[in-house]
Amino acid sequence: MAVSSQVLSYYSFEQVDITRFRIRPEINRQKVEAEFSRAVYPYITWTDGTELYAGDYAVLIIRSDNPKLCRSGLKVTIGAGLLGAEFEKALSGKKVGDSFSVLWKGETVFVTVESVKNRHKPELSDDMIAALNIPDVKTVAAYQTHLEKKELDEFFFEHSRDAVGYVLKQVQANSSILVTEADWNQTVEWSVNRLAALAAMDGMELRTMTPEDFRGRxxxxxxxxxxxxxxxxxxxxxxxSLLGEYLAKQNGDTINADGYETFLTEAAAPWGRTAEEYRKAYPEAYYLQNEYCDYFRRAVTAYVRKNYFKEEKNEH
Amino acid sequence: MSIKFAEASTFDNLVREDDFVIVDFFSTSCGPCKILSTFLEDLEAELPFLSIVKVNTMEAPELAERFEIHAVPTLFFYQGGELKERHLGVLDEDELRERIERYLY
Incomplete structure (x- = not known):
């Protein structure tokens, strides 16, 4: 009877102690503020004005002895820093029709303010948040919580690689897993074939690639x-993948290749290729094996995430 | 002019609509494209007169083929209707501002 690859005994990741990896969470407040600001973007309006304030934009006529610096209809936002600090400082407070001289690109130019658009940025409201259509997020307060959680998830993602790697290693080291030579060979073949197909998309032949060809790839x-x-x-x-298959069975979860076609389409797109072309590089069985790997990695990551952050004030 | 989406039939007109135009070739499944999109939206909120044209390479594969876009995001910078520069990968806000300063002013 043929022997198949299998988990003979399983050491649960929940038995792995990650105390030494635990850290205090940090939220990037600047990023949260930026996201708050972005929610208001669709509601920003611009109206004809007479005087320039920070954030407004002006349409200018520039005259100079140097024809290369002469412009008409040049648009510039006050505070964007694109025309240089001195130019913008000179513009601030100016009214439609005002003229002045300023040093620009090393030469004195004569500027006339042709028209002004005043910027109106409203305060963030619950209605704006509701319009974002984020499930269960309908108010400014809920959006704040949502963004902070997102930031925390990103912080975890950036910092937890060692902890997740440690848990994965411990589970593998303490479990007994039988791997047949045939299954191992098959996976090597899939991996090499995938890289050969990707190299071919780049116009290269994997077997004859030089150290220079490999560099950076x-x-x-x-x-x-x-x-x-x-x-x-x-x-x-x-x-x-065997651990993933074992755990999915234990949890009563079904892992299948339902997402295979979508995966092919999305994976091929950045290369400017079709799903059919990418299918040769990524057979369905290889996809399924990786789905089991992902399932296991996700379970381990969720376990680490749950126990990763120090929350108590007296926890050092 | 703000952000507009181009198809094969509208692309050529859109890149000539203004003296300076940024074109962003992207796909919805690409993570770096989303980051770049955020930068472009930040700029658009501050510089509403900036012309940004977006091309979804999955919805307009003929444009991706025409311009030999093999990976996204890819940025094109047009000045006076002429392609001045193409860049593969994300540019951060400072790098985008540098291009705006160079081509618009």
């Missing part, structure tokens, strides 16, 4: 080195 110097790397990665992938 894959951290190897030759095809043989690449195969060794793929063997190492495939070993990890098969084991991880």
């Amino acid at each position: 894959i951290p190897v110097k030759s095809y043989d080195e690449l195969v060794v790397l793929m063997q190492r990665e495939a070993w990890e992938s098969v084991r991880m």
